[in-house]
Amino acid sequence: MxxxxxxxxxxxxxxxxxxxxxxxxxxxxxxxxxxxxxxxxSHTTFGGAIGIPPSGLQLFGSLGVLEGLLARGNASSKLVWHSLCCADALGPFDMAARSKETTGYGCLRIKRTDMLEVLLEAVAAAGIVVHxxxxxxxxxxxxxxxxxxxxxxxxxxxxxxxxxxxxxxxxxxxxxxxxxxxxxMYTGSAGLMGLASAALLTSESADTLRDGIHATMTCEGTFMTVPCRTGSDEFYWAFQRKVPSPNQTEWLNGWDIRSCEEIEELKDVLYGILTCEETHGGKWAAILCDLIDATREMRFYPVYQxxxxxxxxxxxxxxxxxxxxxxxxxxxxxxxxxxxxxxxxxxxxxxxxxxxxxxxxxxxxxxxxxxxxxxxxxxxxxxxxxxxxxxxxxxxxxxx
Ligand SMILES: Cc1cc2nc3c(=O)[nH]c(=O)nc-3n(C[C@H](O)[C@H](O)[C@H](O)COP(=O)(O)OP(=O)(O)OC[C@H]3O[C@@H](n4cnc5c(N)ncnc54)[C@H](O)[C@@H]3O)c2cc1C
CATH class of the missing domain: 3.50.50.60 (FAD/NAD(P)-binding domain)
Structure with missing residues (x-):
């Protein structure tokens, strides 16, 4: 047969x-x-930065696209924790030190749009048609x-x-x-994320933020900043907190309305948290405020699973x-x-x-x-x- x-x-x-x-x-x-x-x-221009851990870089390498990604993304793996309750940084530590030692791969942070461009080039070179x-x-x-x-x-x-x-x-x-x-299913948590060009920050803020990944604990959630391009000429930041889902029958439209409200509200929340009297973040809070001021692209991102x-x-x-x-x-x-x-x-x-x-x-x-x-x-x-x-x-x- x-x-x-x-x-x-x-x-x-x-x-x-x-x-x-x-x-x-x-x-x-x-x-x-x-x-x-x-x-x-066309490929979407919306999206923040995506973190690629060592095992991901290894798999990208096996598909022949690692070089293109490394040429655009930022390979910094130094993580510094901050608390707004004290002026000093807590840390730093190298998140990828062990894996660099054992596998030779670190980690990479890259804008989703840059990653898609690299993949589209590779797909075209392989003769695959995208409609x-x-x-x-x-x-x-x-x-x-x-x-x-x-x-x-x-x-x-x-x-x-x-x-x-x-x-x-x-x-x-x-x-x-x-x-x-x-x-x-909506997780009950939504993020606000932004992209800011280093050229729009003071040189002191830009140099400090270039130094690695910074996580700041606030009373409302964690505020993360990362350089997301080679040369650290652009920063990505994200702030996550609990947000009720919109009470709309057409839930996607509901989120659109909520999105506009939340962006304005969350920007104010961020300024409030960073500058309130109880915090002693001082210089560090001023750097984060500078980053928010310099942000020209901001998105609201309800998290689903x-x-x-x-x-x-x-x-x-x-x-x-x-x-x-x-x-x-x-x-x-x-x-x-x-x-x-x-x-x-x-x-x-x-x-x-x-x-x-x-x-x-x-x-x-x-x-x-x-x-x-x-x-x-x-x-x-x-x-x-x-x-x-x-x-x-x-x-x-x-x-x-
Ligand atoms: C616009 C966007 C921005 C994102 N930003 C971030 C981010 O900043 N950080 C992060 O960690 N994750 C982000 N994500 C999620 C992340 O990309 C995915 O979790 C992960 O990469 C898995 O990729 P995926 O291709 O399975 O899904 P997705 O990345 O969601 O890609 C799905 C693709 O399918 C397309 N599509 C949808 N419906 C149809 C249809 N009916 N017919 C044909 N095509 C369709 C979409 O336009 C999209 O290009 C984002 C996703 C999107 C869509």
């Missing part, structure tokens, strides 16, 4: 970090033909493959052997097809969810990008084994069985690791 063909073509929905990294890994390791469809009309501005209203399966139709964008319909849903926490692929009842339950499969038929679409977690464990890299790497490795002709390949099984077996092994290989990291992220968010 002839052996069924393993999958060779993939539609990837979502051109964020997960979609681009998965396309790259599958092309390089399994020689799959991947096409990426992204909802936005922007594609809105997806329908997915269906036939015996021969999976079909998606788009009601916006230049491509009206596409078919492939498998479809990978890499479309983030509010994933259309999950809602339309894989797991319609599984909805993201996707609760996990054993019945919530990550796949159905020929369709598999990866990255935040499958297992979004609060960013507080600093592992979001590592989870995406591990997802892409494991799937590429499993596919490359499936594509290598061998005597152990099941005879008589159809393509659907091969794909089902592949996706089952993928989910088995990832679920407990992802759930451990998600639990850790919840512990961190509760402690701030």
């Amino acid at each position: 002839a052996r069924a063909e393993p999958p060779r073509t993939a539609i990837i929905i979502g051109g964020g970090p997960c979609g681009l990294l998965t396309a790259l890994a599958l092309t390089q390791r399994s020689h799959m033909t991947c096409t990426v469809f992204e909802l936005c009309s 922007f501005g594609q809105r997806l209203p329908a997915i269906y399966e036939t015996h021969a493959g999976v079909v998606v139709s788009f009601d916006e964008g230049v491509i009206a319909e596409a078919t492939a052997d498998i479809l990978l849903g890499c479309d983030g926490i509010h994933a259309a692929v999950r809602v339309l097809y894989v797991n319609p009842d599984r909805r993201p 996707l609760p996990s339950a054993p019945g919530n499969r990550w796949y159905r038929g020929r369709i598999l969810l990866l990255g935040d679409a499958a297992h979004a977690m609060p960013p507080h464990a600093g592992q979001g990008i590592c989870m995406v890299l591990e997802d892409a790497t494991l799937l590429a490795n499993l596919l490359s084994v499936a594509l290598t002709p061998s005597d152990t390949m099941p005879e008589g099984d159809g393509a659907e069985e091969i794909i089902g077996d592949l996706f089952r092994r993928y989910e088995q290989g990832r679920r407990s690791r992802v759930e451990d990291v998600a639990r850790w992220a919840i512990v961190v968010i509760a402690s701030r």
Whole structure:
């Protein structure tokens, strides 16, 4: 009996970090033909800085994009804690000292937009096509493959052997097809984040902030600042605190309204905290106020997670969810990008084994069985690791 063909073509929905990294890994390791469809009309300019820990840098290296990231991001790993109740800094310590010693990899902080540019260049060099501005209203399966139709964008319909849903926490692929009842849950915590050019700060403030990652404990939450580009010419800051969810039926619009209110309110809260009489932050508080003054780009970011339950499969038929679409977690464990890299790497490795002709390949099984077996092994290989990291992220968010 002839052996069924393993999958060779993939539609990837979502051109964020997960979609681009998965396309790259599958092309390089399994020689799959991947096409990426992204909802936005170009890659998004919104986003703060993303922290990449040592294991993430190692995986980026294995995909050949590490040099590009190091050329744009900031590799400082010195962490200094401050308290506004005393003028002295508590610390510092090198967060990546041990890993630099044992693995040769430190950590990197890079703007999400810079990271996407590096990935888009690598994807283009690998011959992978990315279609922007594609809105997806329908997915269906036939015996021969999976079909998606788009009601916006230049491509009206596409078919492939498998479809990978890499479309983030509010994933259309999950809602339309894989797991319609599984909805993201608001954690009760929201962040305010900003980007400020070093050129707009006093030279004393800029030099102090260039010195590393600074975490300041305040009575309302932790205020973090990090240099996020090579040469430390730009700083990213984030402040997290509890914010009730908006009481709106259309929750996305609700957040839009809340966003405007919160930005103004939180800016005032920050000035209030940093300059109130009870704090003795003095010079340090003045540096942080200088940073907020110099901020030209500011965003409000409600933190969601996707609760996990054993019945919530990550796949159905020929369709598999990866990255935040499958297992979004609060960013507080600093592992979001590592989870995406591990997802892409494991799937590429499993596919490359499936594509290598061998005597152990099941005879008589159809393509659907091969794909089902592949996706089952993928989910088995990832679920407990992802759930451990998600639990850790919840512990961190509760402690701030
Ligand atoms: C705009 C933005 C800014 C972010 N900023 C930060 C940050 O500052 N710090 C941080 O730690 N994390 C941030 N994140 C989250 C972080 O990028 C992810 O947690 C992580 O990188 C996982 O990546 P992902 O590709 O799975 O999901 P995402 O990064 O969410 O990417 C999903 C992609 O899919 C696209 N998409 C969504 N719906 C559809 C659809 N129906 N059809 C096609 N494409 C679709 C989105 O436009 C996006 O490009 C941000 C996410 C987004 C979308």
